[in-house]
Amino acid sequence: xxxxxxxxxxxxxxxxxxxxxxxxxxxxxxxxxxxxxxxxxxxxxxxxxxxxxxxxxxxxxxxxxxxxxxxxxxxxxxxxxxxxxxxxxxxxxxxxxxxxxxxxxxxxxxxxxxxxxxxxxxxxxxxxxxxxxxxxxxxxxxxxxxxxxxxxxxxxxxxxxxxxxxxxxxxxxxxxxxxxxxxxxxxxxxxxxxxxxxxxxxxxxxxxxxxxxxxxxxxxxxxxxxxx
Amino acid sequence: xxxxxxxxxxxxxxxxxxxxxxxxxxxxxxxxxxxxxxxxxxxxxxxxxxxxxxxxxxxxxxxxxxxxxxxxxxxxxxxxxxxxxxxxxxxxxxxxxxxxxxxxxxxxxxxxxxxxxxxxxxxxxxxxxxxxxxxxxxxxxxxxxxxxxxxxxxxxxxxxxxxxxxxxxxxxxxxxxxxxxxxxxxxxxxxxxxxxxxxxxxxxxxxxxxxxxxxxxxxxxxxxxxxxxxxxxxxxxxxxxxxxxxxxxxxxxxxxxxxxxxxxxxxxxxxxxxxxxxxxxxxxxxxxxxxx
Ligand SMILES: Nc1ncnc2c1ncn2[C@@H]1O[C@H](COP(=O)(O)OP(=O)(O)OP(=O)(O)O)[C@@H](O)[C@H]1O
Ligand SMILES: [Mg+2]
Numbered sequence: 001x002x003x004x005x006x007x008x009x010x011x012x013x014x015x016x017x018x019x020x021x022x023x024x025x026x027x028x029x030x031x032x033x034x035x036x037x038x039x040x041x042x043x044x045x046x047x048x049x050x051x052x053x054x055x056x057x058x059x060x061x062x063x064x065x066x067x068x069x070x071x072x073x074x075x076x077x078x079x080x081x082x083x084x085x086x087x088x089x090x091x092x093x094x095x096x097x098x099x100x101x102x103x104x105x106x107x108x109x110x111x112x113x114x115x116x117x118x119x120x121x122x123x124x125x126x127x128x129x130x131x132x133x134x135x136x137x138x139x140x141x142x143x144x145x146x147x148x149x150x151x152x153x154x155x156x157x158x159x160x161x162x163x164x165x166x167x168x169x170x171x172x173x174x175x176x177x178x179x180x181x182x183x184x185x186x187x188x189x190x191x192x193x194x195x196x197x198x199x200x201x202x203x204x205x206x207x208x209x210x211x212x213x214x215x216x217x218x219x220x221x222x223x224x225x226x227x228x
Numbered sequence: 229x230x231x232x233x234x235x236x237x238x239x240x241x242x243x244x245x246x247x248x249x250x251x252x253x254x255x256x257x258x259x260x261x262x263x264x265x266x267x268x269x270x271x272x273x274x275x276x277x278x279x280x281x282x283x284x285x286x287x288x289x290x291x292x293x294x295x296x297x298x299x300x301x302x303x304x305x306x307x308x309x310x311x312x313x314x315x316x317x318x319x320x321x322x323x324x325x326x327x328x329x330x331x332x333x334x335x336x337x338x339x340x341x342x343x344x345x346x347x348x349x350x351x352x353x354x355x356x357x358x359x360x361x362x363x364x365x366x367x368x369x370x371x372x373x374x375x376x377x378x379x380x381x382x383x384x385x386x387x388x389x390x391x392x393x394x395x396x397x398x399x400x401x402x403x404x405x406x407x408x409x410x411x412x413x414x415x416x417x418x419x420x421x422x423x424x425x426x427x428x429x430x431x432x433x434x435x436x437x438x439x440x441x442x443x444x445x446x447x448x449x450x451x452x453x454x455x456x457x458x459x460x461x462x463x464x465x466x467x468x469x470x471x472x473x474x475x476x477x478x479x480x481x482x483x484x485x486x487x488x489x490x491x492x493x494x495x496x497x498x499x500x501x502x503x504x505x506x507x508x509x510x511x512x513x514x515x516x517x518x519x520x
Contacts, residue, residue: 050431079433092425106233107434155432 001159001190002026002049007058009044009214018044019214022058026192028158031185033201034194036211042194045211046163049192050084051075063158080108083152083189085162089144091136097123097147098132104151118154126150126180142173149180159190166195174200234438238445241422248417249450255414256454256505257461260498263403264462268494270396272485277389279483281356284382288316288366290347291373300347306369307349312362314352321345346373356382412509419443419513426517436518443510451506455499462494463487 002025009019018041026032036042047053048060051067060067063081070078091100098119105115123129126146136144145165152160162181166174178193178200185191195201201208210218242249288307290300297320307316319327324345353362359382366375429439470484487494 076430076433076435079431082433084431090424090428092428103428104432107429107432107438109438151432 001028001061001063002192003059003061004048005059007048007060008056009041009048009053010056017214019048019211022211022214022216024209024216024219026190028190029185029188031182031191031204031206032193033204033206033208034192034211035196035198035201035208036217038196040211041214042211043163044214046161046192046194049161050082051078076108080155081158083149083155083157083160085145085148085152085160085165087164087167089136089141089148089168091144091147091151093136095135096132097128097134097136097139100136100147101150101154104154108155110155122150122154125153125184140173141169142177145169145177146180149177149184153184153189157189159192160184161192163194164196165193166197166200171197171199175203178204234441235445237442238449241442241446242449248414248421249446251417252414252450252506252509253454253457255410256451256502257458259403259406259410260454260458260501261462261465263400263501264458264494264498265465266396266399266403268462268466268485268490270392271490273392274389275485276483277385277392281382281385282352284353284356284378284385286351286353286359286363286366287376288349288351288372289374289376290349291371292346294347294371297347300371303369303371304349306371307351307366310362310365310369312354312358313366314354317350319348319350321347324348357386412505412512414509416513419510419517422514423517426514430518439518440511440514443514444507447506447508447510448503449506451502451504451509452499453502454506455495455502458502459495459498462498463491 004025005023007019007022008017010017022041022045034042034045044053048055048067049062051062051070055068058068063078065074065078065081067078092103095103101122102115102119105118110118120129120132123132126149128143128146128150131139131143136147139147145168148165149160149162152162160181165181166177169177174197181191181193182204207221208218209216290303294300294303300320301318304316304318307313322345324347328345351366353359359377360379363375363377363379366372426439466487470487474484
């Protein structure tokens with residue numbers, strides 16, 4: 001769940017107003033596309049959700065944590081309620097597929113027995129069964145991103161946030177991946193996806209939030225991305 | 229299980245980052261050996277000077293009024309009561325004359341009465357830096373006629389000793405700083421390739437303590453490896469060089485301290501420095517990546 005009210009984010013270093021007066025609510029269980037031209041502030045909005053940046057003013061609440069005032073010490077606890085997917089996958093090159101996913105459980109201190117049952121289950125869910133021993137370099141882009149999604153999903157987060165997860169994939173692979181995210185959403189996880197791909201967005205009838213020049217310019221619950 | 233994971237992780241990263249681990253250990257070894265060698269050299273010089281100092285003796289002559297040998301011997305207690313007197317050896321005038329005659333032609337002694345030679349004490353000091361003070365105190369003892377001491381000689385020795393300890397202290401302090409600088413940079417370089425890994429850990433909600441621990445374990449292991457390798461190498465090097473020195477300089481003029489005498493402190497210090505540098509280096513190196 002995300003709640004934003006009159007959020008403003010200014011990057012002091014570049015003197016840029018990345019977001020201005022943004023208000024929105026994303027309920028648990030929703031699937032939301034976040035769209036907008038380059039430099040409009042989409043990544044900034046995602047970073048407000050993950051706690052990588054803090055709002056200059058306004059209120060940001062994510063999964064019941066107030067992101068404007070959250071203590072550094074509390075961030076790990078907050079982040080365990082989130083699964084983050086990156087455009088460039090960000091897999092650990094010298095770990096195989098299994099360990100890349102198990103790693104996310106180990107670093108939050110999950111017991112071994114749980115890791116041994118959970119990781120194969122998730123790998124099967126994202127369609128990677130039989131690839132456990134492969135290294136990231138031995139996978140296609142689409143497969144690597146599935147590992148990224150498996151890693152985001154393995155700790156059972158309340159919400160998955162993905163910033164251009166299909167940015168490096170061809171249209172067919174992109175569609176497959178989006179279908180996977182839809183499936184995950186149907187299983188109960190909130191999903192927020194940033195994307196540029198108009199056709200892809202229009203292929204699903206999901207809620208679409210549009211951002212332009214740091215301001216929210218559209219929020220349609222029945223899909224459709226008619227921007228530039 | 230958590231502990232097992234951390235320790236396994238620490239060791240895993242050592243093997244997967246083989247070259248950087250090797251470089252870190254190599255730098256620790258090199259720095260420790262340079263520091264250790266300078267320290268051992270200065271200890272040896274210090275010992276050498278102390279040996280030479282020990283040969284620097286004070287002679288206390290007993291007043292002629294105390295002719296009786298036993299009465300003269302009684303002064304021993306008063307002399308030894310003086311601070312800074314390490315030992316006092318009584319030499320009777322008969323002994324003194326015998327040794328004098330042994331050194332010089334007996335004909336010189338013709339007609340010289342043995343009474344001319346006074347009873348005396350040969351005295352060694354704990355610290356020749358306080359020689360003049362001790363001399364005054366000895367002269368104040370009743371029954372002491374005269375005290376012979378080479379004051380200027382003593383001052384030179386004390387000066388040399390001070391110069392050696394100041395120079396080696398400055399050198400060691402400089403080396404410690406240089407080593408810390410090199411080591412923390414090497415470890416920084418070693419962890420540079422892992423900032424991605426750390427960023428992912430932060431994103432999935434690992435705590436800083438949890439992220440730090442494998443690096444601490446890794447630093448500890450590398451530090452201990454560096455410490456023990458440096459110890460063995462120092463031992464070999466020391467024996468090699470001291471063997472060459474003693475072999476090439478004939479006579480026992482040069483008396484090198486056997487390594488055994490310093491083996492334990494060297495080992496403890498090497499391990500301690502290795503562990504400290506390793507652990508703090510590991511923590512320090514990833515400090516910046518933890519801020520996200
Ligand atoms: N760390 C930063 N420091 C300073 N300025 C930044 C920083 N990150 C982003 N900006 C600026 O803030 C504005 C919004 O950037 P943001 O990355 O949110 O855009 P975006 O919508 O994700 O763009 P894209 O579609 O190209 O990824 C841009 O003008 C950018 O230059
Ligand atoms: Mg972006």
